[in-house]
Amino acid sequence: MNLASQLQHHALTRPDHPAVISISQVIDYATLYASSHDLAQALQRDPRIGRRVGLYCSDPVALAIGFHACVLAGVSAMILDPTWPAEKLKTTLTQFGSPKVLTDQPGEASVTELGHTALGVRKVSDPSHALADLATQAGSDSELLLIFTSGSTGSPKAVVRTRHSWEQSISRCAGILGASEDSTTLVPGPLAHGLGLYALVESVALGGTLVAPGRWQAGHVRRLLQSTSCNRLVAVPSLVRLLLQQIPLQRLSGLRHVVTGGEALSLDLAQQILQLSKDVNCIEYFGSSEHSLIAYRQRSLEEAEESPFMGTLFDGVRAHLHAQNGTDGTGRLMIRSAFNAIGYDPQGSGQLERCEEATGIGDIARLLPGQRIQILGRGGEMMNINGNNVYPAEITRALEAAGLRQSLVLAHRLAHGKTVLTAYVQLALHQPLPDPSSVLQVLREILPVYKIPHDVVFLPSWPLTASGKCDIQTLPAPTTSGLRKLRLR
DSSP states (O other), rough: OOHHHHHHHHHHHTSSSSSEOOOOOOOOOHHHHHHHHHHHHHHHHHOOSSSEEEOSSSSHHHHHHHHHHHHHHOOEEEEEOOOHHHHHHHHHHHHHTTTTOOOOOOOHHHHHTOOEEEEEEESSSOGGGGGTSSSOOTOOOEEEEEEEEETTSOOEEEEEEEHHHHHHHHHHHTOOOTTTTTOOOOOOSSSSSSHHHHHHHHHHHOOOEOOOOSSEEEEEEHHHHOOOOEEEEOOHHHHHHHHHHOOOOOGTTTTTTTESSSSSSOOHHHHHHHTTTOOEEEEEEEEHHHHHHHEEEETTTTTTOOEEEEEETTTTEEEEEEEEEEOOOOOEEEOOTOOOEEOOTTTOOOOOETTEEEOOOOOEEETTTTEEEEOOOOOOOOEEEEEEEHHHHHHHHHHTTTTOOOEEEEEOOOTTTTEEEEEEEEEOOSOOOEEEEEEHHHHHHHHOGGGGGGEEEESSSBBBBTSOOOOOOOOTTTTTTOEEEOOOO
């Protein structure tokens, strides 16, 4: 699969088919190709364009044009989040070498005020002039984009991806994820992050239709679904939950594939998804900006309990473990596949763990027969409490058994130096707190005392990062006054 050739092919074979539908405009394949082609020519004519240009677009149609212009021109797109404050935008552009920025009209003033050159992204009025032109080709090993991790568990890192890595990922994995030319895919969250941007590129590469507001806003999603019937949904679980809470369920009854990733999909949310219709297929995948897709599992109504992610490796993905524990078989997960990113840009922070052609980012896993894998969480989240290694995933499973779903477990060092475990649980304000003695009784049957949280803090909702994941960095400390919480020890 070649992204440039695929776009040109769809422009020739299904020119009037809608490629992207946003809240303000629709663009078909002929117009998407012609608009991207014209902008690509402008990039090629400009001698000041280096190997990267910034891509700073809030409208999904403009983002699609800008990204594919970079593909056709053979330059790399540095994906800039339109929600970033001006100072972060300026620092990022300077740090990673992108003096010129492709942007839609809302972003032009912001870019210009920072002293950078803004190149406007526009739809062409007559797409016919470009349809016969050949797409500009670039080597498969050339840089496709620079994308930033969500930062939900630490500082965001700049991940460098090649064209080959995403092209291979799309061609090998689309069928499992329910993506095809017949898909009309709703992405209710932002597109400037891995999951949303990948869904956009995947949809266009396959000739489907992407429906997206550009950021989560329930009113905009409702408007889009009033005029367009979607048969596929791609979103992180926290946004899926908001969608089910705030969008009339009849608007979602046409869904046949719901794809989630980026964070754990809880049992109760999976069951809510599967109850939308008898035909819906719920696929949860495990992946990262550094590795793209790693493994997947199909959720079912028959699942009886919450469990760590346990799935099947995607075709072409090979895994092995470092520092494997001889007792329980767990170790640090290393991935070798054609989907892997090159690594982190050296101008930024972070360093991948490497073993020949395999890379790792600290995930703890257990390998199972039949190309299956169990992933227990990020090794960087492992906590050492008074000399004891504690994995949050083990505690969240115990909390689930005690009736406390959708939990997160963190360690906090108090002012006097003592380290305490805190569990965070989502619970609506109108719901009463559970009985602490009942919770403690269940936890004592499963966990040793040192793994039992000192406090359980109840929040009506998670604070979210710009990508829609839980923002762990902004969860309140257990000593914050006014919290609804249980003291367990």
